[in-house]
Amino acid sequence: EIVxxxxxxxxxxxxxxxxxxxxxxxxxxxxxxxxxxxxxxxxPRLLIYGASARAxxxxxxxxxxxxxxxxxxxxxxxxxxxxxxxxxxxYERWPLTFGGGTKVEIK
Amino acid sequence: QVQLVESGGGVxxxxxxxxxPCETSGFTFSxxxxxxxxxxxxxxxxxxxxxxxxxxxxxxxxxxxxxxTISRDNSxxxxxxxxxxxxxxxxxxxxxxxxxxxxxxxxxxxxxxxTVSS
Numbered sequence: 001e002i003v004x005x006x007x008x009x010x011x012x013x014x015x016x017x018x019x020x021x022x023x024x025x026x027x028x029x030x031x032x033x034x035x036x037x038x039x040x041x042x043x044p045r046l047l048i049y050g051a052s053a054r055a056x057x058x059x060x061x062x063x064x065x066x067x068x069x070x071x072x073x074x075x076x077x078x079x080x081x082x083x084x085x086x087x088x089x090x091y092e093r094w095p096l097t098f099g100g101g102t103k104v105e106i107k
Numbered sequence: 108q109v110q111l112v113e114s115g116g117g118v119x120x121x122x123x124x125x126x127x128p129c130e131t132s133g134f135t136f137s138x139x140x141x142x143x144x145x146x147x148x149x150x151x152x153x154x155x156x157x158x159x160x161x162x163x164x165x166x167x168x169x170x171x172x173x174x175x176t177i178s179r180d181n182s183x184x185x186x187x188x189x190x191x192x193x194x195x196x197x198x199x200x201x202x203x204x205x206x207x208x209x210x211x212x213x214x215x216x217x218x219x220x221x222t223v224s225s
Contacts, residue, residue: 001169032209032210034209034211034212036152036212038152043202043215043216043217043218044144044152044202044212044215045215046207046211046212046213046214049207049208049209049211049213050208050209050211053208055207055213056213087151087152089152089154089211089212091209091210091211094157094166095154095166095167095168095169096142096154096157096210097154098151098152098153098154099151100151101151101152
């Protein structure tokens, strides 16, 4: 099983600042990586797939990067609606696995 | 617009069974692979099961293999998961999700809560 490790567990950021979230895979997943945003009490929402492609309707301030085992999600200027938990997910091989999540909170 | 609506959750005793349907609309259901993903209270996301668009192949997480069965009825645009031999650790919100690019999940239902308790 490919283990996905996200860091940090919690990120405290002020509105308007840049946030960078990390995701590491225990073995290469090529670019088969997605990022999701989940707000309290809601279902997750797809942000990024293929490591760097924005999903339909996702704001340009969200960007993904990386390949192989190291990935990042960057939010260029945090808006109030961006405070949430973010998960990475690999789909290189079965079983599909998620990282433990990064909570982005208001500083 | 795309809609996925799970139902069938509730409180079940350990060892019990449950079938969760996910009714879909707004897309050609028979053309897409579908997944179940769960989330225990206060915890992260856990992928549970996948079924190919035509039901020809299925994959399961090790934690549910042999107890969960994913299925679909393309004539009813509905996905199912049959959950047997329920354990306390199966307590979670169960989401159905539509497959997007690769094996990402581009549409999610609102989830249905399954609580395993005596």
